Amino acid sequence: MPVTVKIPVPLQRLTQGKEEVEGEPGTVISLIKSLDQKYPGLAERISEGDKLRRFVNIYVNEEDVRFKENEETKVKDGDEVSIVPAIAGGL
């Protein structure tokens, strides 16, 4: 089972409208780079160099990667990765 990656609406134009794509295990940043091969432009939108952009939240199996090892968080076969823009709420 590959890694499942959930794609938010603002990026679905790059994935030909697909809400979910498959990726290769490794780290969050290597996953993004490998997805960029298949869906050019994706990496540039969510990362800058080897860092995630400020307003991008990435969750591995529902856990925010900032509570793990950020870009270096491991992803393995069967994991689910969500890319979510930061959203407002509260005061």
Place this chain on the structure above:
Amino acid sequence: MGFVRGLKCRECGREYSVDPIYVCEFCFGPLEVVYDYEGIKGILTREKIVSRPQNLWRYKELLPIDGEPTSGLHSGFTPLVRADKLAAHLGMKRLYIKDDTVTHPTLSFKDRVVAVALSKAREFGFNTVACASTGNLAHSVSAHGAAGGFKRFIFIPASLEKSKIIASLVYEPNLIAVEGNYDEVNRLCSEVANKYKWAFVNINIRPFYAEGSKTQGYEIVEQLGWRAPDVVVVPCASGSLLTKIWKSFKEMKEISLINDLNTKVFSAQATGCSPIVAAIKEGVDVIRPVKPDTIAKSLAIGNPADGYYATQVVKESGGYGADVSDEEIIDAIKLLARTEGIFGETAGGVTLASAIRLIESGHIDRDAVTVLCITGNGLKTKEAVEGHTGEPYHINPNLKSFEEALEKINSK
């Protein structure tokens, strides 16, 4: 027609037309409403504002709708209370409470943002409105949505206080209680919002919704006699209110409703959830998310979307931040009630307790014209002070029993 020119990414500056979108397709930065201030300047005068009904729509040229408002026609214009007893207690000269505990109709400042969000949702043609909420927003969307005839989906963390759940259910929305904290509810909602074409007030309507917070700032300036305060203390969850209050002051200067702006903006958070204040204190731009643990549930956002911008406002204005314990929050709620007769919710306790810290540490000058933003009503979070108040005197229905109690009271 209104004065909105479009939407613009706060990060990379790319421009977009007015649509229910909230994030830059290029860099994921948040989108912000851009206005034609030159056009507004000639039209919106002090005289015109004063001549209008006392609700938040008196500043409608500075709000992101095209036509006439259709929601929240009685929301806003809450009292700015001169708090002399509290000021004396704190050794302050001119202290004011912006009292949003009495905002129509659901007793929190959220009625401001929802008034704008639902007016805009109607302009976009939506018939279903939705939100992710820690409580106050749920009440407000439930109520305004009921009045506006919208279908409503309200997502809350299942752990929310029972009184807050009932205060939503009474308006008969579809209330979805999610097993998870607010940040998890938010993440789920962004997935739901992807799939269902609803007006999620704090997701795809967010650029418009957030503008409603500015009305608190406009009112403060008008009620102070057309001047910005020296100091404003604002509770922070996502950081949105703080950035919008600053924006409101700047806009009023931009369109010449005020001449000077020297306000220092201070951020207030609970220690159990203080990612913004932590960044301010450390002098860094990076917000490290936290897992919230505080009685101030309306502020319990561990991953604040506008946290970065809030730290920039604090820096730009020369303010600072403070974070306070649950015990200080409860003491401050009681102090505000005892001195000014205002019962604020836990976020109000956070604001006052943080202000006390900042006064004691010298960050807030005792001579400064200071406004504390009290954003919600204490009746919504009664649980927080349960067991921390006094007890009634129990007596029998006769004068003798009463006078025995009176003796006890007098001897206290």
